[in-house]
Amino acid sequence: MTKLSVNINKIATLRNARGGDMPNVINVAKDVQKFGAQGVTIHPRPDERHIRYQDAYDLKDIVTTEYNIEGNPNPKFLDMVLKIKPTQVTLVPDAVDAITSNAGWDTVTHKSFLSEIISECKKNNIRTSIFVDPSLAMIEGAVATGTDRIELYTEEFASQYTLGNKKAVEPYTQCAILAHKLGLGINAGHDLSLENIQFFKENTPNLLEVSIGHALICEALYQGLESVINQYLKKLQ
Numbered sequence: 001m002t003k004l005s006v007n008i009n010k011i012a013t014l015r016n017a018r019g020g021d022m023p024n025v026i027n028v029a030k031d032v033q034k035f036g037a038q039g040v041t042i043h044p045r046p047d048e049r050h051i052r053y054q055d056a057y058d059l060k061d062i063v064t065t066e067y068n069i070e071g072n073p074n075p076k077f078l079d080m081v082l083k084i085k086p087t088q089v090t091l092v093p094d095a096v097d098a099i100t101s102n103a104g105w106d107t108v109t110h111k112s113f114l115s116e117i118i119s120e121c122k123k124n125n126i127r128t129s130i131f132v133d134p135s136l137a138m139i140e141g142a143v144a145t146g147t148d149r150i151e152l153y154t155e156e157f158a159s160q161y162t163l164g165n166k167k168a169v170e171p172y173t174q175c176a177i178l179a180h181k182l183g184l185g186i187n188a189g190h191d192l193s194l195e196n197i198q199f200f201k202e203n204t205p206n207l208l209e210v211s212i213g214h215a216l217i218c219e220a221l222y223q224g225l226e227s228v229i230n231q232y233l234k235k236l237q
């Protein structure tokens with residue numbers, strides 16, 4: 001079975017748009033778990049434009065399933081992770097000004113940097129995962145850092161799948177086979193959706209966990225729209 005961790009960044013983005021507390025991030029985290037998701041993912045960024053560092057602390061006792069915190073391990077991020085001690089930290093090399101994550105780590109060039117952070121997190125009983133492009137060399141590099149898992153960056157797969165190019169899953173299949181052989185756990189995420197998730201899962205052996213946010217929240221909005229409009233219309237009769 002592959003676990004679903006719901007990324008709630010978009011809930012915070014919506015909340016921040018009005019400066020209030022609607023939707024409430026804590027209540028959404030409680031609900032996604034109540035509805036069966038096996039984990040909650042957040043990805044705080046230095047400008048706190050969506051999930052805030054304070055949210056990360058507030059969620060500590062709310063997430064009773066798997067708590068996955070993703071981000072670029074700058075000193076503030078690392079300090080927060082070591083204080084919260086989530087189930088898993090996913091290291092992502094996103095630039096401060098990136099709209100969203102747009103590349104995986106070069107695990108060869110950054111081996112010693114990653115190894116140090118991973119060792120610190122593991123000493124604190126935090127499972128580690130490194131965000132990587134679907135490249136065999138990057139999987140081999142990841143093993144050398146001592147990480148528990150890798151998270152395959154699925155943006156390329158997702159965009160190609162939409163164009164009808166199902167072969168785009170092949171590098172992911174190959175990476176998953178190699179990662180499993182080398183003893184790494186396999187996670188995946190970015191732009192996974194109701195449209196592409198089943199095909200991805202079927203072609204990625206030993207997939208332990210997917211983290212999904214953007215599409216899942218959009219789908220929830222679309223699928224809830226008719227019901228909510230009907231409720232308004234009834235009240236306006």
Ligand SMILES: CC(=O)[C@@H](O)[C@H](O)COP(=O)(O)O
Pocket residue numbers: 007009010043050070092099100101131189190213214
């Ligand atoms: C690592 C990754 O792919 C996700 O964390 C993604 O960056 C989601 O974050 P946003 O919703 O802020 O784009």
Ligand SMILES: NCC(=O)COP(=O)(O)O
Pocket residue numbers: 007041043070151188189190191192211212213214215216
């Ligand atoms: N790690 C990927 C993630 O948390 C969610 O990415 P997306 O579904 O928002 O693209």
